[in-house]
Amino acid sequence: MTIQSFFPPQRTLMGPGPSDVSPRVLSALARPTIGHLDPCFVAMMDEVKELLQYAFQTTNKFTMAVSAPGSAGMEACFVNLITPDDTVVVCVNGVFGMRMIENVNRIGAKLVVVEGEWGRAVDPQALEASLKENPQANFVAFVHAETSTGALSDAKTLCAIAKNHDCLTIVDAVTSLGGVELRVDEWQIDAVYSGSQKCLSCVPGLSPVSFSDKAAEVIQNRGIPVQSWFLDQSLVMGYWSGEGKRSYHHTAPVNSLYALHESLVMLKNEGLENSWARHKTMHDKLSTGLAELGLDFIVPADERLPQLNAVYIPEGIDDAKVRQFLLNEYNLEIGAGLGAFAGKAWRIGLMGYAARNENVTLCLAALKEALKQ
Numbered sequence: 558m559t560i561q562s563f564f565p566p567q568r569t570l571m572g573p574g575p576s577d578v579s580p581r582v583l584s585a586l587a588r589p590t591i592g593h594l595d596p597c598f599v600a601m602m603d604e605v606k607e608l609l610q611y612a613f614q615t616t617n618k619f620t621m622a623v624s625a626p627g628s629a630g631m632e633a634c635f636v637n638l639i640t641p642d643d644t645v646v647v648c649v650n651g652v653f654g655m656r657m658i659e660n661v662n663r664i665g666a667k668l669v670v671v672e673g674e675w676g677r678a679v680d681p682q683a684l685e686a687s688l689k690e691n692p693q694a695n696f697v698a699f700v701h702a703e704t705s706t707g708a709l710s711d712a713k714t715l716c717a718i719a720k721n722h723d724c725l726t727i728v729d730a731v732t733s734l735g736g737v738e739l740r741v742d743e744w745q746i747d748a749v750y751s752g753s754q755k756c757l758s759c760v761p762g763l764s765p766v767s768f769s770d771k772a773a774e775v776i777q778n779r780g781i782p783v784q785s786w787f788l789d790q791s792l793v794m795g796y797w798s799g800e801g802k803r804s805y806h807h808t809a810p811v812n813s814l815y816a817l818h819e820s821l822v823m824l825k826n827e828g829l830e831n832s833w834a835r836h837k838t839m840h841d842k843l844s845t846g847l848a849e850l851g852l853d854f855i856v857p858a859d860e861r862l863p864q865l866n867a868v869y870i871p872e873g874i875d876d877a878k879v880r881q882f883l884l885n886e887y888n889l890e891i892g893a894g895l896g897a898f899a900g901k902a903w904r905i906g907l908m909g910y911a912a913r914n915e916n917v918t919l920c921l922a923a924l925k926e927a928l929k930q
Contacts, residue, residue, distance in 0.1 A: 566888060567888060568884075568888045568889070568890050569887070569888060569889045569890070569911070569916060569919060569920075570890050570906070570911060571889060571890060571891050571905055571906050571907070571911055571916060571920055572890045572891050572892035572904060572905075572906050573704050573705075573732075573865060573892040573904045573906055574704070574732070574752065574754050574755050574761075574906065574908065575754035575755075575760070575761045576754060576755055576756070576758050576906055576908035576909045576910065576911045577758060577908075577909070577910040577911040577916070578758055578759065578760060578816075578910060579758055579819075579820070579823060579909075579910045581819055581823060582758060582759055582760070582816045582819045582820050582823075582910075583760075583816075584819075585812075585815040585816045585818070585819035586760065586812050586813070586815060586816050587812075588812070588815050590811050590812055591811065592811075593808050593809040593811055594803060594805065598809075598811065598814075599803055601814070601815070601818055602797065602809075602814070604818060605621075605622060605814060605817060605818050605821065606620055606621060606797065608818070608821035608822065608824070608825055609621070609622065609765050609767065609821065610767070611821075611824075611825055611829065612734055612735055612757070612765070612821060612824060612829065613730075613734065613739065613741045613749060613765070613767045614739065614740040614741055614742060614743065614829070615741035615742045615767050616742060617741065617742070617767045617768060617769055617770070617773075618770070618773070618798070619767065619768040619772075619773045619790070619794060619797075619798075620765075620766070620767040620768075621765075621766060621767075621793070621797035622753070622763045622764065622765050622766070622814065622817060623750075623763065623764040623765075623766055623788070623793075624762075624763065624807060624809055624810050625762065625763070625764060626752060626753075626754075626761055626762055626763070626764055627731040627750060627751060627752030627753075627754075627764045628656070628764075629764055629788065630731075630750030630751065630752070630764025630765070630766045631656065631657070631660065631729060631731075631750050631764075632660055632785065632788055633750065633764070633766060633785075633788040633790060634727050634748040634749075634750050634766065634768075635657070635660040635661065635664060635698075635727065636660070636664060636783050636784055636785050636788055636789075637768075637776045637779075637783050637788070637789065637790045637791070638696065638725065638727065638747075638748060638772060638775055638776065639660075639661065639664050639666050639696060640664070640666065640779065640780070640781060641664060641665040641666055642666070643666045643667070643695055643696055644666065644667040644668075644669060644691060644693050644694040644695060644696070645661045645666050645667070645668060645669065645694070645695075645696040645697075645698060646669045646670075646671060646684070646687055646688060646691065646694045646696065646697045646698070646724070647661060647668065647669070647670055647671070647698045647699070648671040648673060648679040648683075648684060648697070648698070648699035648700075648710075648715070649670055649671065649672055649673060650673035650674065650675060650676075650677060650678070650679050650700070650703055650706070650708055650710070651675055651676075651700065651703035651704070651705040651706045651708065651895075651896065652703075652704075652705035652895045652896045653700045653703060653704060653705060653729055653731070654673075654699065654700050654703065654729075655896075657698045657699075657700070657727075657729070658670065661698075664784070667693075669687055669691050669694060671683050671684055671687045675705075675706050675708075675896070675897045675898070676706045676707075676708055676855040676856050676867070676898075677708055677856070677857070677860060678708050678709060678710040678711060678860040679699050679700075679710040679711075679715060681711060681714045681715055681718055684697065684699075684715055684718050684719075685718050688718065688719070688722040688724065689722075692722070694722065694724055695723070695724055695725065696724055696725050696726070696727060697715070697716075697718075697719035697722075697724045697725075697726050697727070698726070698727040698728070698729075699712075699715055699726075699727075699728060699729070700728075700729040701728050701729060701730045701732075701733045701739065702729075702730065702731070702732040702733035702736070702737065702862050702864075702865065703732075703862075704731065704732045704865055704895075704904075705894075705895040705896055705898070705904075706855055706856060706867050706898065707854070707855060707856045707861060707862045707865045707866055707867035707904065708856045708860055708861070708862060709733070709737060709856075709860055709861060709862040710860075712728060712739070712744055712746070713740070713743075713744045716728070716744045716745050716746055717744075717745070720745055725747040725748070725769075725771065725772060725775070726745070726746050726747045726748070727747065727748045727749075728746050728748070728749045728750075729749075729750065730749050730750065730751045731750065731751050731752040731755060732752075732755045732756065732862065732864065732865055732908070733751070733756070733862075734751035734752075734755070734756060734757065734765065735755075735756035735757050735824055735829070735832055735909065736755070736756035736832070736833065736836045736862075736863065736864040736908060736909070736912075737833055737836065737862065737863060737864070738833055741767055741769075745769075746767075746769070747768065747769040747771055747772040748766070748767070748768050748769070748772045749766065749767050750764055750765070750766045751764065751765045751766075752764055752765075753765070753813075753816075753817055753820070755864075755908045755909065756832070756836070756864055756908045756909045756912075757817070757820045757821065757824065757909055758820055758823075758908065758909025758910035758911070759813075759816050759817050759819075759820040760813060760816050762810060762813050763810065763813055763814070763817050765817075768790070773794075776790055776791055777791060779791075787807065792806055793806050796809075820909075835912055836863045836864045836907060836908075836912050837863045839863070839907045839912040839913065839914070839916075839917055840861075840863035840864070840866065840907055840912075842914070842917050843866060843905065843907060843917045843920065843921070844866065846917065846921035847866070847868055847905075847921070847924075850921070850924060850925055850928060851871060852868040852869065852871070852924075853868060853869050854866065854867065854868055854869075855867040855868065855869060855898065855902055863907065864906060864907050864908045864912065865904060865905075865906055865907075865908070866904070866905040866906075866907065867894070867898065867902050867903070867904050867905075868902060868903055868905065869901060869902055870894075870900075870901055870902060870903060871928070874928065876893060876894075876900050876901075876903070877893075879903075879924075879927045879928070880893065880903070882923075882926075882927045882930065883923050883924070883927055886923070886926075886927075887919065887923040889919060889920060889923050891903050891904065891905050891906075891920070892904035892905070892906065905920060
């Protein structure tokens with residue numbers, strides 16, 4: 558069999574990620590590849606760092622993009638900060654909280670789980686009670702925007718509770734960065750990670766992370782080596798720090814970082830708060846249309862994530878057939894349910910460049926036709 562060049566179809570991506578990528582970002586990918594220690598590239602890295610600090614709303618010196626997807630950003634935060642001697646409280650209200658548990662277990666630290674209801678925000682009172690019962694705890698981890706259910710937790714309150722109990726915080730902001738309010742410094746988040754392919758509307762494969770000074774001190778003063786060489790941030794600091802000569806750690810994904818730079822420039826030009834408002838506006842339009850189609854949200858309105866809309870599949874409707882119809886007839890992708898909601902829900906993304914009027918209109922029209930059929 559002769560294998561030809563691959564040309565993918567033009568899709569409208571309204572699932573849980575990746576999201577639609579702006580033509581500007583795709584164009585940035587095609588720029589000439591240069592060396593990852595080239596002075597021009599190093600200067601661009603400094604700009605990426607500055608732009609990420611803006612997106613995270615932080616002045617953390619140790620802010621960078623891990624050369625791997627969001628799952629690697631998650632692991633980087635856990636394996637660098639936590640040792641087997643630590644006690645970690647993990648709040649779980651969906652699939653990605655469960656992945657945090659997996660990280661803690663593989664490290665061999667003591668795990669305390671705060672079980673929450675899927676489709677609801679993390680309960681601050683449950684965290685408070687758990688920390689009182691476990692005064693030895695020194696880390697609290699939770700998902701800000703749970704992509705599996707569309708639930709948005711109150712990160713500011715959860716971090717304040719953790720600080721009152723002298724715990725460092727690890728926060729999953731994979732789906733929240735750029736789409737909803739996130740203020741790393743003001744909320745005293747110690748370690749936060751995200752993904753390039755969600756509300757930043759960049760290509761998949763990069764994970765923005767940021768560590769507070771206190772977290773960076775923990776990493777630098779570890780008594781045992783980080784179990785992952787590639788994700789050992791003490792080794793990467795010399796490459797991203799911008800202080801003195803850059804030390805070689807790995808070959809950075811040069812063109813992907815061009816794309817991230819362009820997506821962050823677009824975010825800065827729009828204005829962070831304007832981006833948050835746009836996602837909310839598009840969510841309101843979508844939710845009104847979904848209600849007219851008789852589709853009910855999983856998450857209560859005051860705990861709902863604007864950029865990830867999880868709705869119950871109506872009785873008698875075939876999940877896979879509807880999604881296949883949308884793909885075949887409209888080149889439109891929406892997401893299936895995960896975990897407890899597999900086969901019971903659809904996840905409709907309005908992330909980054911996808912949060913546009915034309916996408917909302919297309920999605921509602923296509924769903925209306927699919928449900929009739």
